[in-house]
Amino acid sequence: MISFNIDNISNDLKQVLTDKINNKTKPLGALGMLETIALQVGLIQNSIQPQIKKPSIVVFAGDHGIAKKGEVNPFPQEVTAQMVLNFVNNGAAINVLCNSNNLELHIVDAGVNFEFSNNLIIDSKIALGTQNYEDQPAMTLAQCEEAIQKGAEIVRKIHTDGCNTIGFGEMGIGNTSSASLIMSSILNIPIEDCVGAGTGLSKPEISKKATILKSVIKKHNVTDPLDILHTYGGFEIAMICGAFLAAAELKMTILVDGFIVTAALLVAQKINSAVLDYCVFGHTSGEQGHQKMLSHLNATPILNIGLRLGEGTGAALAMPVIKASVNFLNEMASFSDANVSNN
Numbered sequence: 001m002i003s004f005n006i007d008n009i010s011n012d013l014k015q016v017l018t019d020k021i022n023n024k025t026k027p028l029g030a031l032g033m034l035e036t037i038a039l040q041v042g043l044i045q046n047s048i049q050p051q052i053k054k055p056s057i058v059v060f061a062g063d064h065g066i067a068k069k070g071e072v073n074p075f076p077q078e079v080t081a082q083m084v085l086n087f088v089n090n091g092a093a094i095n096v097l098c099n100s101n102n103l104e105l106h107i108v109d110a111g112v113n114f115e116f117s118n119n120l121i122i123d124s125k126i127a128l129g130t131q132n133y134e135d136q137p138a139m140t141l142a143q144c145e146e147a148i149q150k151g152a153e154i155v156r157k158i159h160t161d162g163c164n165t166i167g168f169g170e171m172g173i174g175n176t177s178s179a180s181l182i183m184s185s186i187l188n189i190p191i192e193d194c195v196g197a198g199t200g201l202s203k204p205e206i207s208k209k210a211t212i213l214k215s216v217i218k219k220h221n222v223t224d225p226l227d228i229l230h231t232y233g234g235f236e237i238a239m240i241c242g243a244f245l246a247a248a249e250l251k252m253t254i255l256v257d258g259f260i261v262t263a264a265l266l267v268a269q270k271i272n273s274a275v276l277d278y279c280v281f282g283h284t285s286g287e288q289g290h291q292k293m294l295s296h297l298n299a300t301p302i303l304n305i306g307l308r309l310g311e312g313t314g315a316a317l318a319m320p321v322i323k324a325s326v327n328f329l330n331e332m333a334s335f336s337d338a339n340v341s342n343n
């Protein structure tokens with residue numbers, strides 16, 4: 001039984017925080033989104049002096065049965081494992097962004113089709129990739145629940161080590177197909193509106209992907225959130241779902257990345273909608289479909305700069321904006337501090 005005890009954020013300090021923000025030496029609202037983020041983080045931490053501690057990114061990697069055929073994904077399945085090794089060798093985009101923004105990076109094997117022997121990888125392997133959902137559910141319900149619990153455990157450990165602000169990323173060849181299936185089933189919108197280029201399909205290839213996924217939806221026709229998650233799967237997506245729920249339970253600020261991570265959030269918010277109070281959206285992905293997910297969640301991401309990579313890159317790039325928001329709240333002079341006339 002999956003259950004997380006998440007409090008909605010308390011609005012006790014809303015007025016005090018709003019007054020503090022409005023009394024800074026600037027025209028009302030002139031720091032735009034920095035102001036809304038400062039308020040949100042203050043409410044999350046129930047503090048007028050919130051702090052960002054050990055900001056971290058966790059990348060969950062997993063393989064997808066359907067990707068072995070290569071019909072919905074331009075890159076071969078082996079790239080998932082190869083990229084995981086690139087992450088631990090500090091060579092990927094997410095490494096560069098974490099290094100430039102001073103973020104801790106954790107790499108999790110949620111279910112890659114490769115046996116790693118590298119102690120820099122957190123071993124949470126559920127299996128060597130999922131089953132192909134064209135034939136059977138991607139994973140069993142028990143595996144799905146195990147993945148949710150493992151994702152939650154990883155976040156609890158990182159929180160115990162001092163982190164209060166966290167972003168999730170993913171790596172998994174074929175996982176835009178899982179995310180599209182989840183999106184279509186949770187939001188009850190046609191699969192054609194949820195399918196996109198992923199890592200680089202052409203227009204005709206996208207149509208073929210939509211046709212294949214349409215028959216998958218027809219075959220399973222699932223509506224319960226956990227059934228949707230275990231049927232269309234992605235061990236990394238299920239783990240991220242658990243990670244979201246645990247991070248919200250621990251009152252952490254959560255940075256949401258792109259299309260696949262937001263699909264995991266779509267499931268998490270069906271399990272417990274209070275998770276959304278803790279989420280700041282990092283960016284709008286170039287993957288068609290992400291914008292629709294964001295609209296459904298009423299979310300306005302920080303960045304819209306054409307990223308469509310995954311790995312947590314949008315979350316990592318947005319982290320300095322979170323830090324800047326908290327810093328202005330804590331460090332900027334008020335009108336009275338600075339003897340500046342307010343109107």
Ligand SMILES: O=C(O)c1ccc[n+]([C@@H]2O[C@H](COP(=O)([O-])O)[C@@H](O)[C@H]2O)c1
Pocket residue numbers: 072073074075170171172173174175176177197198199200257258259260261285286287290307308309310311
């Ligand atoms: O985060 C996104 O919005 C995003 C959009 C398109 C592709 N990706 C990444 O690309 C991979 C999945 O693409 P595909 O074409 O194999 O389904 C996976 O490793 C994701 O991290 C990620």
Ligand SMILES: Cc1cc2nc[nH]c2cc1C
Pocket residue numbers: 075079083170171172199309310311
């Ligand atoms: C090279 C490559 C890097 C990635 N990073 C996230 N998804 C990816 C997919 C590919 C193909």
